[in-house]
Amino acid sequence: MAPAFRHPAAPRSGLGVPPGRRGESAASAGSVADSPQAFSLRLFAAGLASAELMTCFLGLELGLYEALRRTGPATAARVAEESDLDARAVREWLEQQTCAGVLTVDEPGAPPEARRFTLPPAHAEALLDADSPNWIAPLVVMPIGGMAAVLPQLVDAYRGRRGLPYAAYGEALRGGQAGLNRGVFEHHLPGWISRHLPDIDARLRVPGSSIADVACGSGLSTLALARMFPDAEVHGLDLDEASIRDAEANLAATDPAERLRDRVRFRAGDAGDAGPAGHTLVCVFDALHDMSAPVDVLRACRRLTAPGGAVLLMEPSVGERFTPAAPDSERFHYAVSVLHCLPVGMSRTPSAATGTVMRPDTVRAYAAEAGLDTRVIDVGHPFHRLYRLTARPR
Numbered sequence: 079m080a081p082a083f084r085h086p087a088a089p090r091s092g093l094g095v096p097p098g099r100r101g102e103s104a105a106s107a108g109s110v111a112d113s114p115q116a117f118s119l120r121l122f123a124a125g126l127a128s129a130e131l132m133t134c135f136l137g138l139e140l141g142l143y144e145a146l147r148r149t150g151p152a153t154a155a156r157v158a159e160e161s162d163l164d165a166r167a168v169r170e171w172l173e174q175q176t177c178a179g180v181l182t183v184d185e186p187g188a189p190p191e192a193r194r195f196t197l198p199p200a201h202a203e204a205l206l207d208a209d210s211p212n213w214i215a216p217l218v219v220m221p222i223g224g225m226a227a228v229l230p231q232l233v234d235a236y237r238g239r240r241g242l243p244y245a246a247y248g249e250a251l252r253g254g255q256a257g258l259n260r261g262v263f264e265h266h267l268p269g270w271i272s273r274h275l276p277d278i279d280a281r282l283r284v285p286g287s288s289i290a291d292v293a294c295g296s297g298l299s300t301l302a303l304a305r306m307f308p309d310a311e312v313h314g315l316d317l318d319e320a321s322i323r324d325a326e327a328n329l330a331a332t333d334p335a336e337r338l339r340d341r342v343r344f345r346a347g348d349a350g351d352a353g354p355a356g357h358t359l360v361c362v363f364d365a366l367h368d369m370s371a372p373v374d375v376l377r378a379c380r381r382l383t384a385p386g387g388a389v390l391l392m393e394p395s396v397g398e399r400f401t402p403a404a405p406d407s408e409r410f411h412y413a414v415s416v417l418h419c420l421p422v423g424m425s426r427t428p429s430a431a432t433g434t435v436m437r438p439d440t441v442r443a444y445a446a447e448a449g450l451d452t453r454v455i456d457v458g459h460p461f462h463r464l465y466r467l468t469a470r471p472r
């Protein structure tokens with residue numbers, strides 16, 4: 079999983095290593111240690127950012143940002159009325175959000191009840207507009223609602239040397255995951271397939287062609303593929319039954335004029351025992367690294383693929399090797415791995431225990447074991463890369 083937004087080089091804060099120290103060699107990595115005071119300041123910044131992120135989660139979940147967008151500049155009483163919440167609690171949140179730089183206030187010196195708060199349009203876009211390339215709400219929802227919420231279970235899982243199943247992370251994780259990749263599937267995937275897999279693109283424009291979307295999650299990639307290729311049938315499969323219910327609901331919500339319901343099918347099940355073969359394209363998006371048996375799944379994908387077809391992976395765009403001077407995108411992938419992907423992969427046994435930071439050599443090795451050749455496709459995205467896998471002649 080990864081954010082679709084386009085600005086990975088955000089100002090460094092929280093636990094970030096000071097910019098002057100970035101890019102040092104692993105041999106000198108010991109020198110990044112700070113004085114106790116500097117390190118505690120970094121932890122303070124991280125703690126503050128985490129706490130403020132939780133307040134943003136409240137704003138999203140309680141509809142406070144939506145209310146502020148509807149009202150325009152408004153007092154606490156007005157926002158409370160609009161969101162059907164307690165006025166005193168809402169005033170505290172409005173003041174806090176203002177100090178955090180999310181909202182602005184007209185007259186800070188006015189009596190508390192008379193102060194009017196505003197959600198600036200740029201912030202409203204980033205928080206509320208799912209179609210904007212700057213939409214970042216899933217990155218608030220997923221870590222707070224999806225990961226922080228299961229921390230006690232995660233502590234137990236680590237202590238018990240076990241994993242934690244995907245289903246344990248609940249709706250916020252599924253929604254955050256879907257939201258994070260939504261823009262990629264809707265805006266980038268069509269161009270990536272036509273530019274980097276032109277032969278497959280051409281074959282999918284022929285009636286009777288089909289696609290398997292393995293580990294489809296909430297089905298947004300499945301729907302995007304069906305829109306991209308109006309002549310193809312698209313089959314989404316996922317182990318997680320709640321994700322398949324989300325996918326069915328997303329399909330049901332599509333405009334009947336698109337006629338997607340005739341060509342899209344979802345099914346709950348294990349990728350290892352996927353259904354009939356003969357697909358021109360078999361996709362596994364942002365999921366192989368989560369799987370306990372990635373080689374078995376790739377073998378199944380190979381079986382599902384029609385002669386001349388391809389298996390397409392989308393996986394994190396991580397470096398070839400471990401380095402302490404990892405870019406922010408890789409720090410993000412590591413954090414997600416510790417909190418989610420590795421425990422999920424380890425929740426079934428035996429497990430390859432891959433984790434989010436699945437490097438190209440690991441993909442090549444898994445693919446080779448499954449009888450597939452690997453072509454790495456750099457699509458120039460800060461968080462994702464593609465791998466085209468093709469069956470080796472037997």
Ligand SMILES: C[S@@+](CC[C@H](N)C(=O)[O-])C[C@H]1O[C@@H](n2cnc3c(N)ncnc32)[C@H](O)[C@@H]1O
Pocket residue numbers: 079244255256259292293294295296299315316317318321347348349350362363364365368369370375
């Ligand atoms: C990080 S989510 C990615 C979902 C979706 N492809 C996306 O990009 O939003 C990983 C998905 O892999 C699914 N998954 C993991 N192991 C699986 C397996 N063996 N068979 C089918 N699905 C699996 C999980 O249920 C989960 O929905």
